[in-house]
């Protein structure tokens with residue numbers, strides 16, 4: 001505990017304790033990009049299934065590949081249709097990339113190194129050694145090879161490989177369902193005209209974007225007014241939507257209208273933790289309500305989004321069985337001095353200095369107010385400052401989380 005508040009590490013340990021990956025489902029290959037494989041995937045076939053030419057040219061015996069020798073072209077083998085019959089001495093088969101190499105031939109003379117001297121006759125221009133330009137059976141993989149492991153996030157390469165392995169559907173983890181609720185009388189949706197005392201709601205869009213980017217399924221519950229009845233109705237909607245996680249935005253602090261935790265408590269939520277030693281994001285809350293986990297993010301937009309990065313993203317990864325769940329930190333060098341830190345772990349918005357130094361040189365943005373999305377969006381990373389950190393000079397090492 002720092003200053004009586006739970007540390008980030010302790011809070012995250014509680015959040016992730018006992019989280020098992022969600023169950024699986026089957027999806028069509030075309031819908032599998034970005035999903036997480038739920039079981040090891042083995043090839044159902046051997047690739048290539050036959051010795052195949054890697055070039056356009058002539059299949060022949062290496063013994064005949066002598067400069068100046070003339071060979072009879074006895075047939076053609078395009079990709080998809082093998083030449084039926086052996087290739088004997090003094091003969092060759094016109095062959096194209098991907099076609100099976102005919103029996104008797106042991107090398108491919110590329111067409112650039114052959115000269116057509118008459119109808120059905122070529123002359124070897126450059127000799128070629130045995131085995132050239134032939135892809136052996138199973139060069140890429142063999143039936144039974146496990147080529148993509150359970151827990152892999154399927155990218156553009158993996159879906160192509162799965163297709164080549166002859167899988168039309170894939171077993172994947174169910175996408176975590178995340179309901180997102182903004183709260184506050186002051187909020188109106190983007191595209192509407194706020195009243196004189198109102199602002200445009202923003203955080204939910206960032207949280208939903210993060211959910212989608214991580215492979216979750218976002219459910220936008222809209223905006224609840226600052227009443228227990230309005231919030232309770234939305235909690236009911238999250239349960240009805242079978243959300244795995246309910247993310248609330250705002251109303252998490254100590255004000256008279258911070259009703260989110262009270263309403264969740266009334267609905268039967270078990271509180272896991274509330275308030276942690278971090279900045280921004282002190283009022284972060286976590287609990288469970290029946291089958292649903294509840295993450296209460298602070299209303300200040302930067303606080304909410306930084307907490308989403310540090311807590312929601314790891315939770316999504318854990319539910320998808322992805323490791324490591326926690327956002328990686330990396331070393332950097334301070335381009336400006338920093339004052340001593342207090343008892344809360346600080347996450348300072350910072351930009352990379354031009355020049356592309358490795359490790360990067362980082363400069364905190366001018367204003368760190370947790371309401372300022374302009375600075376968050378301008379930043380390249382967060383500088384992580386431990387509780388109680390001493391003042392640091394420019395040129396000193398620090399740790400960052402890259403966006």
Ligand SMILES: Nc1nc2c(c(=O)[nH]1)N[C@H]1C(S)=C(S)[C@@H](COP(=O)(O)OP(=O)(O)OC[C@H]3O[C@@H](n4cnc5c(N)ncnc54)[C@H](O)[C@@H]3O)O[C@H]1N2
Pocket residue numbers: 182183184186187199200201202203204249250251252253254255258280281282283297298299300301303370
């Ligand atoms: N007396 C105290 N006051 C506050 C404390 C405290 O410890 N003692 N903590 C401060 C900290 S730190 C934070 S962070 C905020 C968080 O408060 P809430 O989670 O209750 O958030 P709200 O009061 O509802 O809103 C704060 C701020 O953010 C705006 N907001 C809320 N939701 C959205 C949204 N979806 N899109 C855009 N902006 C939103 C809201 O209008 C407020 O301006 O509490 C401090 N106070």
Ligand code: MOO
Pocket residue numbers: 278279280281282283298300302303370
């Ligand atoms: O978490 Mo609050 O953001 O420190 O403003």
